[in-house]
Amino acid sequence: MKSxxxxxxxxxxxxxxxxxxxxxxxxxxxxxxxxxxxxxYSENIRVLSSLVGQGLxxxxxxxxxxxxxxxxxxxxxxxxxxxxxxxxxxxxxIDRFPxxxxxxxxxxxxxxxxxxxxxxxxEEFVSPGSPDSWLEKSVSAMKSIGFTARTEKEAGGPVQLxxxxxxxxxxxxxxxxxxxxxxxxxxxxxxxxxxxxxxxLPEGYTANIVYSNDMDMSDPGQVARRESLLGAxxxxxxxxxxxxxxxxxxxxxxxxxxxxVGVIPLDFQVLCQQFQVQFYGQTDMPKxxxxxxxxxxxxxxxxxxxxxxxxxxxxKGVMFYQSSFRxxxxxxxxxxxxxxxxxxxxxxTLKMKVGQSFSIPGTKETVRLAKFNPALAFDDxxxxxxxxxxxxxxAVKVDITGPDGAQSSKWIVQxxxxxxxxxxxxxxxxxxxxxxxxxxxxxxxxxxxxxxxxGCILLALGLYVAFFMSHKKIWVRLAPxxxxxxxxxxxxxxxxxxxxxxxxxxxxxxxxxxx
Amino acid sequence: xxxxxxxxxxxxxxxxxxxxxxxHIAFRKKxxxxxxTGLAVFGFASQTLAILLRWREFYLLSGMGILRSIPLTNLxxxxxxxxxxxxxxxxxxxxxYKNRSFGAFVTPVAAVALLFINLSGMSTQIExxxxxxxxxxxxAHVTLSFISYSAFxxxxxxxxxxxxxxxxxxxxxxxxxWTVMLGIFAAVLxxxxxxxxxxxxxxxxxxxxxxxxxxxxxxxGSSAVRVISxxxxxxxxxxxxxxxxILKKVITGxxxxxxxxxxxxxxxxxxxxxxxxxxxxxxxxIWANQAWGVYWSWDPKETWSLITWFIYAFYLHARFLRGWxxxxxxxxATMGFVAVIFTYLGVxxxxxxxxxxxxx
Numbered sequence: 055m056k057s058x059x060x061x062x063x064x065x066x067x068x069x070x071x072x073x074x075x076x077x078x079x080x081x082x083x084x085x086x087x088x089x090x091x092x093x094x095y096s097e098n099i100r101v102l103s104s105l106v107g108q109g110l111x112x113x114x115x116x117x118x119x120x121x122x123x124x125x126x127x128x129x130x131x132x133x134x135x136x137x138x139x140x141x142x143x144x145x146x147x148i149d150r151f152p153x154x155x156x157x158x159x160x161x162x163x164x165x166x167x168x169x170x171x172x173x174x175x176x177e178e179f180v181s182p183g184s185p186d187s188w189l190e191k192s193v194s195a196m197k198s199i200g201f202t203a204r205t206e207k208e209a210g211g212p213v214q215l216x217x218x219x220x221x222x223x224x225x226x227x228x229x230x231x232x233x234x235x236x237x238x239x240x241x242x243x244x245x246x247x248x249x250x251x252x253x254x255l256p257e258g259y260t261a262n263i264v265y266s267n268d269m270d271m272s273d274p275g276q277v278a279r280r281e282s283l284l285g286a287x288x289x290x291x292x293x294x295x296x297x298x299x300x301x302x303x304x305x306x307x308x309x310x311x312x313x314x315v316g317v318i319p320l321d322f323q324v325l326c327q328q329f330q331v332q333f334y335g336q337t338d339m340p341k342x343x344x345x346x347x348x349x350x351x352x353x354x355x356x357x358x359x360x361x362x363x364x365x366x367x368x369x370k371g372v373m374f375y376q377s378s379f380r381x382x383x384x385x386x387x388x389x390x391x392x393x394x395x396x397x398x399x400x401x402x403t404l405k406m407k408v409g410q411s412f413s414i415p416g417t418k419e420t421v422r423l424a425k426f427n428p429a430l431a432f433d434d435x436x437x438x439x440x441x442x443x444x445x446x447x448x449a450v451k452v453d454i455t456g457p458d459g460a461q462s463s464k465w466i467v468q469x470x471x472x473x474x475x476x477x478x479x480x481x482x483x484x485x486x487x488x489x490x491x492x493x494x495x496x497x498x499x500x501x502x503x504x505x506x507x508x509g510c511i512l513l514a515l516g517l518y519v520a521f522f523m524s525h526k527k528i529w530v531r532l533a534p535x536x537x538x539x540x541x542x543x544x545x546x547x548x549x550x551x552x553x554x555x556x557x558x559x560x561x562x563x564x565x566x567x568x569x
Numbered sequence: 570x571x572x573x574x575x576x577x578x579x580x581x582x583x584x585x586x587x588x589x590x591x592x593h594i595a596f597r598k599k600x601x602x603x604x605x606t607g608l609a610v611f612g613f614a615s616q617t618l619a620i621l622l623r624w625r626e627f628y629l630l631s632g633m634g635i636l637r638s639i640p641l642t643n644l645x646x647x648x649x650x651x652x653x654x655x656x657x658x659x660x661x662x663x664x665x666y667k668n669r670s671f672g673a674f675v676t677p678v679a680a681v682a683l684l685f686i687n688l689s690g691m692s693t694q695i696e697x698x699x700x701x702x703x704x705x706x707x708x709a710h711v712t713l714s715f716i717s718y719s720a721f722x723x724x725x726x727x728x729x730x731x732x733x734x735x736x737x738x739x740x741x742x743x744x745x746x747w748t749v750m751l752g753i754f755a756a757v758l759x760x761x762x763x764x765x766x767x768x769x770x771x772x773x774x775x776x777x778x779x780x781x782x783x784x785x786x787x788x789x790g791s792s793a794v795r796v797i798s799x800x801x802x803x804x805x806x807x808x809x810x811x812x813x814x815i816l817k818k819v820i821t822g823x824x825x826x827x828x829x830x831x832x833x834x835x836x837x838x839x840x841x842x843x844x845x846x847x848x849x850x851x852x853x854x855i856w857a858n859q860a861w862g863v864y865w866s867w868d869p870k871e872t873w874s875l876i877t878w879f880i881y882a883f884y885l886h887a888r889f890l891r892g893w894x895x896x897x898x899x900x901x902a903t904m905g906f907v908a909v910i911f912t913y914l915g916v917x918x919x920x921x922x923x924x925x926x927x928x929x
Contacts, residue, residue, distance in 0.1 A: 363700035498862035
């Protein structure tokens with residue numbers, strides 16, 4: 055029985071296993087980067103067709119699907135591989151730690167003269183003066199390169215000085231290995247106690263639920279259940295409590311049901327007050343985009359913040375990231391926000407819907423908002439058309455009725471202030487068309503991220519120590535000689551030997567020549 | 570743009586340096602060697618100047634902070650920076666090891682990388698930054714990644730040289746490995762050259778891969794051309810395999826010890842691996858977490874970085890703990906760099922052409 059356990063232990067701690075795992079993770083991951091993960095059937099059929107041809111693609115899909123490659127980083131075998139990797143790391147570390155601990159704790163001891171000559175770094179020379187007269191100088195020479203020497207007299211006269219430095223650097227490899235375990239633990243904490251979701255909020259809308267990124271939409275049963283649970287919520291105007299009651303459930307029970315179908319209830323609400331995009335010059339390439347988000351507790355605002363890419367909002371451990379934006383299909387609820395200036399310089403900010411009319415102060419003109427276009431362009435015949443799916447070039451068409459009843463109309467384009475002025479000297483500046491854009495937010499909760507960061511710091515430190523620092527030992531033997539003192543210098547250093555040799559050379563110059 | 574003139578100058582200097590380094594290993598004249606080094610240093614200096622000028626141009630154009638304006642935001646700029654790091658690493662090595670032979674292997678990598686910019690017709694314009702790239706992590710992440718890529722490139726060249734020097738038997742695995750690798754490498758470059766010659770007038774950088782890459786060879790509309798292309802590649806691989814001993818003779822002529830090559834290979838990996846872990850993986854994860862709220866999402870770029878990391882981890886463990894030596898370990902080092910190239914170019918050029926995911 056014991057021998058069986060020993061076998062399992064030595065299998066799990068073997069470096070061979072580690073190497074096999076490295077190779078397997080690397081090779082299978084390659085497949086995972088070619089097959090698009092969590093994608094639709096048609097998407098991957100397209101990918102496979104371009105690789106193996108149209109005829110074989112469905113068969114290839116079936117085989118790869120059965121093996122879990124369509125969502126391979128969450129498949130049982132990949133997770134097993136990662137777990138095995140973690141166990142291997144842990145067992146290896148436990149297995150080898152006592153030996154390394156002994157080396158780290160072991161004091162350096164004097165060694166025999168002929169053993170010194172077999173060391174990787176060695177040097178022998180004679181300097182005038184007796185060993186006794188050199189003793190103190192030798193100690194301070196060793197000190198000059200950072201070694202605190204201990205002294206021991208050998209039988210028959212010679213004295214040996216010996217010291218070591220950075221013995222603890224042997225632990226660097228360990229710290230690096232343990233840090234990977236820390237990172238994996240942090241990732242697990244994130245998986246079990248956090249969520250990854252998204253929400254799409256039009257300007258002026260509030261949400262108290264977000265949708266999970268990890269929901270498998272390929273199961274029709276789950277999708278139907280999700281529809282019915284969400285249906286109850288919609289018909290109660292988004293009130294979770296009332297929706298639970300309508301289903302004869304307790305609130306926690308209803309929330310649990312929602313989570314099981316990839317809908318995550320928040321215990322507060324988020325409101326998108328406004329969304330803005332800034333473009334590079336007159337191009338349609340976004341330079342920055344941001345949303346004014348307000349967090350509400352029981353309907354009362356508690357935090358308001360502009361969020362943009364790289365600058366998220368954090369509330370109660372939940373992070374809101376600006377990720378995308380879109381134009382709503384229904385533009386009818388949009389409100390044009392306009393700065394209207396009369397010929398005499400009087401200004402006024404107006405909020406108008408399409409179809410509404412207003413008069414410009416100080417004039418007898420009436421203006422009617424006739425049309426809105428989110429991305430105005432003109433075709434060859436001069437007809438207005440929409441050139442983009444986003445609000446890249448918002449414009450409103452106004453019909454102006456003069457005091458004499460004369461009719462005219464013109465487009466007012468937000469991007470081009472020269473289109474804002476009217477013939478009589480007044481102007482209508484379009485500052486925003488509010489309510490037609492929606493902001494896309496990624497919503498995350500990951501209490502494990504700090505554990506992951508801790509692991510990253512440990513990994514960086516561990517690798518630094520492991521690759522750039524080394525456990526150095528040095529011995530200096532002073533023996534009486536006819537011409538003075540015979541110095542024997544020996545040293546070991548597992549890494550960066552050249553640098554250490556230069557240091558020793560520096561030390562030796564203090565010991566060569568006259569006393 | 571001032572900077573492009575100096576980029577051109579450095580490219581010329583590197584190509585000339587490559588030729589002179591090769592002449593140097595053939596004739597071993599001191600004066601020739603000094604000329605080669607002079608050209609390499611001159612190329613490096615003008616490239617440094619060009620990068621600084623472009624940085625300034627970008628800074629003035631973008632109106633962002635100086636740290637955020639580092640010219641490392643598109644493929645063109647990153648290749649330039651990669652070559653810069655590679656040449657810096659090489660020049661340091663040349664002065665430390667007092668050996669120029671190696672230049673004949675590094676300058677071609679630099680020259681090919683710069684020629685690749687011309688061949689692929691990628692955009693060399695200064696482009697405005699998408700919001701996700703407007704982060705200070707860009708500087709830390711990208712510079713450290715490329716420093717590590719350059720270290721890996723060095724280990725690749727020395728590893729390959731090690732294989733060339735130490736193999737003889739044409740039936741031996743390691744010999745077949747390096748000849749096939751070199752043959753395919755040359756064939757792919759030639760195929761891209763053909764695309765360039767055929768389509769250079771019609772080419773636009775964004776659509777190069779989808780519309781033109783390998784369209785005059787492996788992906789040609791005519792099946793005859795496709796068959797000929799594969800046959801030509803096989804023939805080229807065969808030629809390298811058959812006459813590989815000539816290369817061996819050339820390199821052994823350099824008085825480059827196999828042990829030195831092995832040591833440089835290891836040292837480059839030992840420098841590259843921690844820097845790659847910190848700059849490539851850790852900083853990348855922190856940045857991703859800040860921009861998208863996920864530090865790891867298994868997207869192809871991340872996954873390929875991890876594959877690269879595992880191959881070099883494999884190298885280190887096999888070398889230290891399993892005692893793998895010589896040819897076996899040199900093959901692992903060269904494979905590692907193939908993964909680096911794929912992480913760097915393949916994911917952007919090939920997988921993004923295959924997938925519909927955006928280029929984030």
